[in-house]
Amino acid sequence: MRKVLRFVLPLVTLVSTAILVGCSSAPAIDLPTPVTTIGQATPVSVHVTDPHGVRSVSATVEQNGASYPVWQMSQPSKAKEATFNFTAGVKTTPQLKDGKAKLVVEATSSGMLHKSSRIERDVTVVTQPPTMSVDSEQHYLYIGMADLATFNVSGAYTSAGVRVGDQSYRAWPLPGGKPGLFSLFAFAWNMPQGTIPLVFASNGAGNDVTSPITVIFPKKEQPHYTVHDLQVSEAFMQKVVGELDPNGSGDMVTRFVRINTEMRKSNNKTLSDLRFKTADHFLFTQTFQRQPHSQAEANFADLRNYIYQGKKIDQQVHLGYDLAVTQHVGVEASNDGRVVWAAPLGIYGNCIVLDHGYGLQTIYGHMSHIDVHEGDLVKRGQVMGQSGMTGMAGGDHIHFAMQLDGVQIDPKEWWDPHWIQDHITKRIDAGMAPASDVATKPAQRRRRPAKSRRRR
């Protein structure tokens, strides 16, 4: 018996030590959504991981040497990981004052040693929501069009801008050190009619303020995009699939449609993400120019039916202008800007994206050759390479498009110096070259009544 004990006892010690070591981990705590400000009742989410479950989790706010309990877990949890949601703020802790504080979360393991962990986050207590005033301009909007709103926000805020439906456009400080903010925003081609753009400011403490912008939509129903049937020839399909999906599986139609839908979506996401590569000022001082002598073969937001062997195989919206001149024409920069993309991009083929500041960017697709590099500064009218038919193009042309904060817009207003002056530069006093300095289409248009009189 003693012999047996002599053997068993050390084993028990060994096993229990092993158990203790195994149980001695402390819980891991993290906040999936960072908390930087605390307001009236700010939502806080705490994620705790512990292989043995947690015995207790609690949160306190520390300010000016005092510690205020704000939340406590009601009963121990056996789960290896758990997320706890609660609110912290002045509503439940009226002692909190505007200013700096610390959010502290502590958790204790259910393991044998009851090990604890603690995290601290610096926060700012903000008891008042920001207030704002929005300009009294009338903003004319229709499909694909951009505009500019100015506004003032007072009180602490962490983000501000203009929201249109589910899209949001950043706010920028007015140029030249003037007080106030502005946002360039757009009414996207697929935005439901009647959506009212809102200026917003958020202090990150659950206090959001919004104010509608006065917009005027055209009285008549918005012009719907034109519908085109695009005949997909055998040669076009072979060319596109061979170039963009050489090793894919499935039949040609499936692969073509996959390129046209999934690759298009992914390429548009890449373009949209370039909004973060933008200057905090306009890089241009003149009107955007349209590729000289070009013919528009497709316009913004044309709806395209793809017809193959008499059957419709796909439908997409074309978010730019197809400008044709001659083969391998020099592709000119529409305005002064910085190259933020100069590389192949799926359906867009060899593609250049120029940033013009404040999230405004131009896109040039299907080029046969690119002569600029990412980071280069280019001048309006500078030749950046040659046109071609790379990507999803059946003939030599330039796919020209424009985007604002990642949302593709109709470039045509930006080709009009009077529109730019009235809707953009005048409102923020951005010091552009006066519209009259530039040879323009509207100026030519004004001469036309004389001609028509002669015709009578």
Ligand SMILES: [Zn+2]
């Ligand atoms: Zn195109």
